Amino acid sequence: MVAGTLSDAELARQKQIDDWLPITSSRNAKWWYSAFHNVTAMVGAGVLSLPFALAELGWGVGGLWSQMERGPGIAILIVSWVITLYTLWQMVEMHEMVPGKRFDRYHELGQHAFGPKLGLWIVVPQQVIVEVGVCIVYMVTGGKSLKKVHDLLCPSCKDIKTSYWIMIFASCHFVLSHLPTFNSMSGISLAAAIMSLSYSTIAWTAAAHKGVVPDVDYSYKATTTSGTMFNFFGGLGEVAFAYAGHNVVLEIQATIPSTPEKPSKGPMWKGVVVAYIVVALCYFPVAIVGFYVYGTSVEDNILISLEKPAWLIAAANLFVVVHVIGSYQVFAMGVFDMIETFLVMKMKFRPSFVLRFFTRTTYVAITMFIGIAIPFFGGLLGFFGGFAFAPTTYFLPCIMWLAIYKPKPFSLSWCVNWVCIVLGVLLMILAPIGALRNIILQAKNYEFFS
Numbered sequence: 018m019v020a021g022t023l024s025d026a027e028l029a030r031q032k033q034i035d036d037w038l039p040i041t042s043s044r045n046a047k048w049w050y051s052a053f054h055n056v057t058a059m060v061g062a063g064v065l066s067l068p069f070a071l072a073e074l075g076w077g078v079g080g081l082w083s084q085m086e087r088g089p090g091i092a093i094l095i096v097s098w099v100i101t102l103y104t105l106w107q108m109v110e111m112h113e114m115v116p117g118k119r120f121d122r123y124h125e126l127g128q129h130a131f132g133p134k135l136g137l138w139i140v141v142p143q144q145v146i147v148e149v150g151v152c153i154v155y156m157v158t159g160g161k162s163l164k165k166v167h168d169l170l171c172p173s174c175k176d177i178k179t180s181y182w183i184m185i186f187a188s189c190h191f192v193l194s195h196l197p198t199f200n201s202m203s204g205i206s207l208a209a210a211i212m213s214l215s216y217s218t219i220a221w222t223a224a225a226h227k228g229v230v231p232d233v234d235y236s237y238k239a240t241t242t243s244g245t246m247f248n249f250f251g252g253l254g255e256v257a258f259a260y261a262g263h264n265v266v267l268e269i270q271a272t273i274p275s276t277p278e279k280p281s282k283g284p285m286w287k288g289v290v291v292a293y294i295v296v297a298l299c300y301f302p303v304a305i306v307g308f309y310v311y312g313t314s315v316e317d318n319i320l321i322s323l324e325k326p327a328w329l330i331a332a333a334n335l336f337v338v339v340h341v342i343g344s345y346q347v348f349a350m351g352v353f354d355m356i357e358t359f360l361v362m363k364m365k366f367r368p369s370f371v372l373r374f375f376t377r378t379t380y381v382a383i384t385m386f387i388g389i390a391i392p393f394f395g396g397l398l399g400f401f402g403g404f405a406f407a408p409t410t411y412f413l414p415c416i417m418w419l420a421i422y423k424p425k426p427f428s429l430s431w432c433v434n435w436v437c438i439v440l441g442v443l444l445m446i447l448a449p450i451g452a453l454r455n456i457i458l459q460a461k462n463y464e465f466f467s
Contacts, residue, residue, distance in 0.1 A: 070255040
């Protein structure tokens with residue numbers, strides 16, 4: 018009787034915890050929630066750096082215009098779109114591969130593939146680096162975009178340091194971070210998804226309207242071979258950062274209802290396809306038109322290169338602010354779930370508003386201070402893109418697929434997965450090298466918290 022009572026008590030406690038945690042407390046999402054959550058997670062700071070990435074990679078159209086430098090930039094964009102759509106499909110399929118069980122979190126799927134302990138050590142550190150890294154980068158992006166709006170609308174006003182703008186941007190997150198679940202922030206995520214398509218369209222149409230700048234240069238940005246090589250590596254990381262929704266895809270799918278007759282993978286995949294169409298509509302025009310207009314003079318954020326009309330560029334930057342507010346919350350929700358799960362499951366804290374308030378407020382403050390200390394936008398994109406996004410986005414799903422399904426050697430599935438793994442590992446090794454060099458070069462004259 019005692020054992021039975023204890024078991025009932027444990028079950029009741031587990032249900033209380035599941036009903037409190039942000040990922041498992043609400044499972045009534047629709048397929049379109051999946052669409053705009055995925056757009057919000059993927060399209061963001063990354064799209065604004067794609068013209069700059071093409072300037073580092075070369076864009077591979079030298080046969081069309083002889084003055085343009087040959088390079089694999091556009092091919093890398095397309096291949097990345099295809100590979101990441103494939104690995105995202107794998108994760109959607111693996112969410113409910115075991116009958117009667119749902120892998121609601123990335124690390125739970127990793128534990129199923131690699132074992133309880135090894136799975137945690139493989140997935141959790143990478144996922145934390147990705148999600149915290151994105152939040153830091155979006156702090157910088159939001160602050161810089163607010164500063165750009167101010168400078169455009171009031172060019173004669175006194176200059177305000179970027180650090181203060183990052184603090185202003187962070188202030189809204191001290192409030193929004195207390196939304197308890199993914200579904201509770203669906204309105205913010207929808208607004209963010211709409212904003213992403215809006216500012217991407219403004220970016221490439223304004224550039225196209227402006228026309229090619231005088232004396233445009235399409236050669237590689239660097240003048241030395243070593244500089245070109247390091248820039249190429251950094252460009253790979255910036256492309257990897259642009260395709261960065263996988264780290265929260267299982268958490269998003271966990272909010273969709275599922276039955277044996279109607280598993281969640283159906284509506285989830287429908288949402289993913291819509292999201293990837295939006296991604297293509299955002300990424301390819303911005304990258305190609307932006308680089309065509311500005312060449313190697315393009316900034317690491319194309320909206321900084323655009324100066325006129327001032328009201329339109331200010332509006333685009335405001336759209337960026339709204340979008341990265343939503344993106345920050347989507348990625349932070351995964352971190353909140355990890356922290357709160359650890360505190361209530363391992364540390365035995367009681368689920369409460371006070372616990373949630375303290376942990377989430379502390380997290381926002383930490384990401385704000387790191388963003389103020391290291392606001393190297395392009396370098397951060399490349400570094401985090403290569404070091405963390407490449408594994409979790411490009412090849413870790415493939416490794417888990419091979420470990421779980423064990424396709425026949427040299428079959429189509431086996432070959433496709435191994436190609437993705439090899440390309441992803443190369444990306445993980447090469448991208449951080451170039452990005453770290455860029456950060457060092459930019460940091461020469463920078464003082465922390467200046």
